[in-house]
Amino acid sequence: MDDGVRAALGASNLALLPGTVTQRLLTRAGLVRVPAGSVTHREGDTAEHVELVVDGLVRVFVTAPDGRTLTVRYCRRGALIGVVSMYATDFRMPAGIQAVVDARLLRLAPNVIRRVAAEDSQVADALLRELAERVFSFIQEIAGSAFTSVRQRVARHLLDLAAQESRTTRGTQAVLTVPASQRQLAEAVGTVREVVVRVLRDLRESGVIRTHADHIDILDPIRLSQEQGGTLVPAGQRARPPHWRA
Numbered sequence: 209m210d211d212g213v214r215a216a217l218g219a220s221n222l223a224l225l226p227g228t229v230t231q232r233l234l235t236r237a238g239l240v241r242v243p244a245g246s247v248t249h250r251e252g253d254t255a256e257h258v259e260l261v262v263d264g265l266v267r268v269f270v271t272a273p274d275g276r277t278l279t280v281r282y283c284r285r286g287a288l289i290g291v292v293s294m295y296a297t298d299f300r301m302p303a304g305i306q307a308v309v310d311a312r313l314l315r316l317a318p319n320v321i322r323r324v325a326a327e328d329s330q331v332a333d334a335l336l337r338e339l340a341e342r343v344f345s346f347i348q349e350i351a352g353s354a355f356t357s358v359r360q361r362v363a364r365h366l367l368d369l370a371a372q373e374s375r376t377t378r379g380t381q382a383v384l385t386v387p388a389s390q391r392q393l394a395e396a397v398g399t400v401r402e403v404v405v406r407v408l409r410d411l412r413e414s415g416v417i418r419t420h421a422d423h424i425d426i427l428d429p430i431r432l433s434q435e436q437g438g439t440l441v442p443a444g445q446r447a448r449p450p451h452w453r454a
Contacts, residue, residue: 209234210239212262212263212312213239213260213262213314215262215285215286216260216261216262216263216285216286216314217230217260217286218286219285219286220260220286220287220288221288221334221335221337221338221341222260222288222331222334223286224330224334225330225331225334226330229324229328229330229331232320232324233316233320233321233324233331234314234316235317235320236316236317236320237314237315237316237317238314238315239262239312239313239314239315240312240313240314240315241310241311241312242264242266242307242310242311242312242313243307243310244307244308244309244310244311245306245307246306246307247304247305247306248266248305248306248307248313249290249301249304249305250301250304251270251271251301251302251303251304252300252301253300253301254299254300254301255293256290256293256294256299256318256319257289257290257293257315257318258288258289258290258291258293258294258315258316258317258318258321259288259289259290259313259314259315259316260286260287260288260289260313260314260316261283261284261285261286261287261288261289261311261312261313262285262311262312262313262314263285263311263312264307264308264309264310264311264312265282265283265284265307265308265309265311265369266282266283266284266287266289266305266306266307266308266311266313267279267281267282267283267305267306267308267396268280268281268282268283268289268303268304268305269303269304269305269306269395269396270302270303270304271304272398276395276398276399276400277304277395277396277398278353278395278396278397278398279365279395279396279397280303280346280349280353281345281346281349282308282368282369283305288338289305289313290318291335291338291339291342292339292342293318294318294321294322295339308369308387308388308392309387321335352364353398358397358399358403358404358407359407359410359435360435361397361398361399362393362397362404362407362408362411363411363432363433363435365393365396365397366386366388366393366417366424366426366432367426367429367432367433369386369387369388370384370385370386370426370429383418383425383426383427384425384426384429385423385424385425385426386423386424386425386426387422387423388423388424389421389422389423390404390405390408390419393408393424408424411432411435414431415427415428416428416431416432416435417432
């Protein structure tokens with residue numbers, strides 16, 4: 209178990225388990241590297257899978273008949289993926305899973321996890337907490353996708369991505385860098401690139417972001433957090449800091 213795996217376990221719903229129990233869960237586990245853009249699971253897949261994000265960024269997305277996609281979850285270090293596949297009757301993947309940036313995943317053995325959970329109530333409780341969190345997060349995602357404008361969804365996804373990404377410094381100004389192109393952002397919020405281009409242009413002209421070919425710099429995350437609620441705070445006016453989701 210390297211430091212990255214330890215950190216990921218510590219950030220997951222398995223964090224409170226005793227070390228001996230965690231070691232049992234890691235039986236037959238394997239660490240895999242997933243290049244940016246790779247799809248690890250596709251809609252309709254039926255195989256059981258349980259994976260822990262060690263580092264990088266992975267998205268869960270659904271696809272419309274016309275080919276557009278909508279991101280319904282970002283999975284960062286400590287995120288568990290696929291727990292539902294072990295318990296859902298006639299399981300079939302309702303969404304695809306793709307690496308946004310280079311990532312490492314710890315692939316656990318579903319039959320091992322299920323057996324240990326059946327024998328240890330602590331593990332069963334951890335998995336129940338994980339499933340409960342997924343239910344709440346997807347309900348919130350439905351509301352966020354159905355009842356907000358494209359502009360608000362773009363702001364929210366930029367903040368979600370920036371919450372985990374590295375901070376850089378340009379002179380005396382702290383900048384959050386989001387590794388996403390306009391096309392990727394359009395796919396994430398379920399619209400077309402042309403609409404995202406207009407939204408990003410407005411945010412750029414407001415001094416909130418700076419756009420590049422393969423990434424976006426967030427110059428003022430506080431003002432951007434106000435935008436996701438529908439109100440862009442004028443430059444120079446103070447606002448409450450955003451709530452960063454891990």
